[in-house]
Amino acid sequence: GENVEQHPSTLSVQEGDSAVIKCTYSDSASNYFPWYKQELGKRPQLIIDIRSNVGEKKDQRIAVTLNKTAKHFSLHITETQPEDSAVYFCAASRNNDMRFGAGTRLTVKP
Amino acid sequence: NAGVTQTPKFQVLKTGQSMTLQCAQDMNHNSMYWYRQDPGMGLRLIYYSASEGTTDKGEVPNGYNVSRLNKREFSLRLESAAPSQTSVYFCASSEASLDEQYFGPGTRLTVT
Numbered sequence: 001g002e003n004v005e006q007h008p009s010t011l012s013v014q015e016g017d018s019a020v021i022k023c024t025y026s027d028s029a030s031n032y033f034p035w036y037k038q039e040l041g042k043r044p045q046l047i048i049d050i051r052s053n054v055g056e057k058k059d060q061r062i063a064v065t066l067n068k069t070a071k072h073f074s075l076h077i078t079e080t081q082p083e084d085s086a087v088y089f090c091a092a093s094r095n096n097d098m099r100f101g102a103g104t105r106l107t108v109k110p
Numbered sequence: 111n112a113g114v115t116q117t118p119k120f121q122v123l124k125t126g127q128s129m130t131l132q133c134a135q136d137m138n139h140n141s142m143y144w145y146r147q148d149p150g151m152g153l154r155l156i157y158y159s160a161s162e163g164t165t166d167k168g169e170v171p172n173g174y175n176v177s178r179l180n181k182r183e184f185s186l187r188l189e190s191a192a193p194s195q196t197s198v199y200f201c202a203s204s205e206a207s208l209d210e211q212y213f214g215p216g217t218r219l220t221v222t
Contacts, residue, residue, distance in 0.1 A: 001169060006152075032208040043200065043213040044153065051208060089152055095207045096141050096160045097168060100152040 002027040004092050006101025013080050014109050021104045023090035024072045030092040033066055033073050038087045038103075047088075048075070080108045112136055114214035116201050122220045123191040131186040131217050133201030141204045142184035143168075143211060144176060146197040153200065159184055160207065191221045 003026040013019050025033075034049035050057045050064045050073065057064050061080075066073040073092075077084060085108045090101040117132045135142065140161045145153040155168030159178040173195060175187045184203075188195060198218050202211040 034210065043215055045213070046210045049210065091153075093207070096143070096158045096166070096204075098143070098155055098158075098211070099169060100154070102150060102152045 002030060002092055002094065002097070002099040004090060004099045004101045006090050006104060008104060009102065010105045010107075012107045012109065015080060015082060017080055019075075019077045019080055019084070019106055019108075021075045021088055021090065021106075022072060023074070023092075023101050024070075025092040025099075026071065027092065027094055028068075028071065029094045031095075032093040032098075033064070034091050034093070034098075035062075035064060035075050036089045036091065036100075038089065040086075044089060077106075080106075082108050082110050084108050114201055114203055114212050116199075116214035116217050118217060119215065120218050122222065123188075124222055125192060127191050128187065128189050129191065130188075131199055131201075131219075132183070133185065133214060134183045135203040135212070136182065137203060137205075137212065138181070139203035139205050139212075140181070141207060141209075142178065143202040143204075144174070144184070144186045145200045145202065146170065146195075147200060147216075148197050156186065156199075191219075193221045195219065196221045 031052040036044035038044045063076045143158045144156040157176040162181045201214040204211045
């Protein structure tokens with residue numbers, strides 16, 4: 001089955017800096033790659049997603065890139081703010097079968 | 111518009127007891143999912159239902175059963191609870207397979 005690896009597991013940045021989280025996946029048939037943000041004690045919420053026919057997508061301070069040949073995708077957050085502090089999960093899905101990475105705990109220091 | 115709702119919010123079971131976790135969505139979504147979340151392991155898919163009348167196994171289906179009761183409701187049953195099933199359980203729904211999944215608030219289950 002699909003295997004998703006996510007790095008780093010923890011990331012600490014200064015407010016205003018950029019943060020990058022990377023994921024790799026194993027199933028070349030995966031065709032949907034969402035990123036979720038989860039605050040402590042809350043449910044995961046989608047922040048951005050990308051489909052396999054697109055290489056890059058941007059939404060304000062957040063961008064995702066996808067390299068299907070290498071089977072990796074990355075989340076980029078620019079101008080980080082303290083409210084960006086949370087756990088971020090990448091995922092890869094083939095049809096409805098979604099597999100998540102183990103998560104990255106991002107801390108943004110004011 | 112409540113989105114995805116789950117009951118109960120918290121539950122404590124003894125080993126061997128059974129229970130059913132309930133999930134409902136009011137967004138007219140076709141697909142529904144059950145995940146479990148353990149510390150340091152992210153979310154793992156237990157079962158999903160791509161559309162009303164169908165269910166499929168995910169990554170960790172052993173020890174669980176599901177029922178897609180209708181388009182709105184998708185339940186998860188533990189027939190004989192084990193301590194290894196102590197976890198937070200999330201239900202989710204999406205319009206279709208390549209769409210955003212909306213998560214419920216979660217059920218914190220402890221099996222002693």
